[in-house]
Structure formats: C-alpha cells, structure tokens
Amino acid sequence: MRRMSALSPAPPLSGPAQERARRARLRLTDLRASRTLTVLAWIGAAVIVITMGSVGFQVIRGASEAIGRFGPLFAFHAAWIPNLNKLGGLSYLYGSLVTSLVSLVFATILGVSIGIFLALLAPRPVANVIGPLVEMLAAIPTVVLGLIGIIVISPFSAHTLEPLFHGVLGWTGLFGAPAQNGASLFTASLVLTIMVLPIISALSRDIFRTVPQELRDGAEALGATRWEMIRGVVLPTTVSGITGACVLGFARAMGEAIAVTQVVGNASLIHANLFFPGTTLASAIANQFESPQNSLTESALYYLALILLIVGVLTSIVSRRIISRGAKLT
Amino acid sequence: MSTVTPDPEFSLRPSGNLARRLLISRAAQGGAVIAAALAVVILLILIGFTVVHGIGALSWSFLTGNLPAATGQAGGIGPALLGTAELALIAGIISVTLGILTALFLTEFASPRVAAPVAATLDVLAGLPTIVAGVFVYGIVVAHFGESGIAAAIALSMVMTPLVARATLESLRRVPATWRDAAAALGVSHWRTVLTVILPGAASGITTAAILAVARGAGETAPLLFTSALYGNNVQLNPLHALPNLPLEIYTLIETGYPVSVQMAWGAAFLLMMTILLVNIVARIGLRRGERKRGL
Known part of the structure; x- marks a missing residue:
C-alpha cells in the first residue's frame, strides 16, 4: 500500500463527487477482498472434509467385494490363502492389537514417568532441554527406525531382552x-514404543502442568511427600487426559506400517508367544497391496484398510471426547 | 507438671513411618528421572548407530551418482535426493495453503456450529494411518493415471496438512485479542485485519509449522509405497512420472539384504535423519526466538 502511494501521485480530493467515487471504490475493493478470502477459507475447509469423506467412500468401495463375500465375520477368520479365496483378517488384527497394546504398556509407563519428571520434578531449564529431546524421537523417519530395528534392536531383543523376559515372565x-533372529511381535512392539513414547510423554507433561499449583501446594502443606502429592492429587485429576493420550498413542501404533513391516517377520500366524514372528493390518497392506494375487485379495486388503480406518476414526472421536471432558472438569 | 526440656540428642532425621514414606517418594522420583534418562539415551543410541554406520558411506559419488542399476550393485542416491526435495516442495505448497486456509476458516470465518465438525474432521485426518492415505491416493489417482510425483505429493500432503492446520490454529489463537480490537477500533475491515494483523502476528508459528510439516513429509514412506515406487535409476524431475525418493530407496535397499545395499541404506538414512533432526532443532529454536521477540 505504501509503495503504491509513493509511486503514483495521490488523487486530488477536491469535489464531493470524486470523494464519493473514491469511497465507493474502496467499499467495492473491501467487498471483493473479503468475499475472496471467505470463499478461499471455505474451499480449504471443504477440501479437508471432502478428502476425509472420499477416503471413507474409496476404502468402503474397494472393500465391497470382500464385504459381500465374507461379511463382518471377516475379522474373525484366521486363514489367509489368496489362491483358495479363503481370506480372513484375524491374524492381522491380532498382530496389530498385540503389538499396539504391548508398546502402549511400555510407552505409558515410561511416558507418564517422563511427563511427571518434566512437569513436576525437573527445574524449568532442565525440562526445556530434556522435553524437546524426547519429542525429537517422533521426528525420526519411520524407515530409519525400521533400519535400526532390523540391524540393532532385533539382535538385542533376541539375545538380551527375550531371554530376560522369558526368565522372569515366562510363566504367563x-x-x-x-x-x-529377533523378527517378532515383541521387537515390533519395541520399535512402536519408541514412536509412541514422545506422544504420551509430551501430552502427559502438558496435562500435568495444568494441575493448579494450589492443589499441589495444599497436598504438600498437609505433609504429603512429593510422591504422595503426585499419586493423591496430580494423577487422579489428570487421569482422563492421560487416558486420552494413551488412546492417541494406541492409534499411532495401530497405523504404523513401514517400521513394523521391517521387523515383525510378516508371518500370518497367531501365537500367544510374543517372540514369534507375526504380522499386522498395516504391514499386510504394505506388503501385498502392490501386487495382490486376485481382485478378491485386493478387496480383502481394502477391508483391512477399512478396519484400520474405523479404528482411527473411533480413537480420534474417543480421545477428543475424553480430553474435552477432562478439560471441563479442571 | 514436668517442664519440657529440649533433648539435645533428639534426631531430626525422619524415622519409622515417615522415613518409609520419604524413601518411597525418593524411589518414585528416581524412577521418573531414570525414565527421562532412558528416553534420551535411546535417542542418542539411535542417532549414534546411524552416524557410525552411515558416515562411512558418504562420498561425492554417493551423493551425486545414479541409483544402483540392479539389486546388489553399488551406486549413489543423487536422484532420490532431488526427488525427495521435489516431493517435499510440492506437498509443502499444497499442505501449507490448505492448512492455513483451514485454520483461518476455523478461527475467523466459521460459526462454532460449522467449525466443530470441521475441526473433528481435521482430527480424524490427523489420525489417519499413513498407509491408508497411500491406498486412497492409489485408488483415486494411480489406478487411473499411473504412479506420479503428483500422486505421491497428494498422499504426503494428506499427512502434512493437519499438522500445518493445527499448529497454525494454535498460533492464530495466541495472537492477542487486543490487536484485533485495536484494528477494529481503527475501522479496519475484517479481511484487512486478517491479512495485515492476525496472519503476521502468527507468522513465526506458521513458518515453524510449515517447516516441521515439510520435514515430517520428507521422511514419510508409507504414502509413497503405491504412488511413487516404480522409478528408474536416473534423475527424474517430471512430477508426472514416479519420482525416486530417499525413504523408499532406503526401504528397498534394506529389503535386498546385500551388504553393499545395506551400507548404502545406512548412508541414505544418515542423510535423511540428520537433515530432518537439524531442521527440527533450527525450527524450534527459531520459534522460541520469534515468540520471545514479540513478548508472547
């Protein structure tokens, strides 16, 4: 604007007619600009909504053949034999659920502890360094994590962690x-833990920081130790928020395809033993979608994608509910 | 009545029940410290292994050479570097435009009734498994037109747009309401306030969001799996063809299992990871500076 007036001489503001014309012009510009901006913003939002809608439509359409053939029981059949058109999603669903839940257990224990450390124990300057470092874990590309998973974490898991867990918890x-060789559901869970951990620790840190200082001071003034203050005041007031964070972490773990595919072993088996190779919904798609054996198999893969999509939508709704309800309470 | 005389021998150290409670508290605090230390150690181990394995692979011919002509052969990653840069650029343009517009829509233009479902949709999109984005774009674009850089960029931008939109939303909300009121009091029209007061006020946050989203997109593999995987081994810059890219190149190099390929994968992983981590660090520091300067 400033440049415009510097380049062109200001229009003479003599007659009232010219003044009226100038105002009308300004009003017109205003109207046009405001309309353009509004329309653009609406288009942006519409693209988001339409995209999400067509994702659902596209995946359901792709899966329709398999849905018609197998119905909802698809999720409870374990066989996956494309040549015989015997296709069921159970082994994939099982692998996804197991790896996600195991990683969620690890990541929740670690992440909530880190959240407590960052929000309640560490001095601000320390927390301001450690916090971003933990979040940095989320920035590591999944394919790189998978590479490290194959070459470093798998052998470590097979030779160190698995015997340890077998010795202590083998009876379960x-x-x-x-x-x-370490290509197992357990190794996949470890890799997923690294991905989920930054989500849970960052969210729980933010949630713990919302607990009013007076509540914490009150507990300590009554003689509670630091831990009693955390267990008695901080954790109970934030339990819904932490649950929401866990739900988000679970969704992240369920949806991860690449790193899991690299370390999980890709065997469509169902074993209680976590040290056996397995497979997941996302890695089945990553492995087979490019060249499915027949159209029914392709449709069944879309069905797996549909299950993933449903889980994603549900977790998103649930976490939103939980977090907004928690926000109302505090 | 006996008078109370202070016992000089009385110990002020907690004993009995209190000692036990303090011990538990210390143990719990120690556990939290150990958890934080463990996370940092994991990060350092991940970075350390990538550096140790990857740095040896780096050379001028590795950075500029063509991809291996056949599996198990030596080669460079030049085309993949260029391709990933191009994909990140195209996807960045799409997602920054859409993300900012959507955030503006939610804060400036929508009534709460319209905004709520749009925000919920944005959340769902943010939680969309990246592989599903790849499957979706395969179905609507690749199945009809074949693989292309454009298709891959669309899939990437589905991952990146919610990131830009959310972060933009947050920085828009942090623009002080007094600025808006001041503009209104001066008779500035709404659109002019948005363009000259609110957006510039949120500029540092939006820039950081854009950079972080591009860094995230550059490292994504799953959206490219069915959209830009069938590429040749030399430089390809035409976005209507499948573009060679680093994440998929790393993925396929590992799959082959040849030592020379795995060595190349480490080199490529080193480059990709270090670039993304550095960009992350710089962007975050920049954001903190920018906000401090404006006293937010």
Missing part, C-alpha cells in the same frame, strides 16, 4: 522361548 505364556 506370553514370553516363550526366544526366537532366533
């Missing part, structure tokens, strides 16, 4: 005899 049946 979840931690059987260690596998040879």
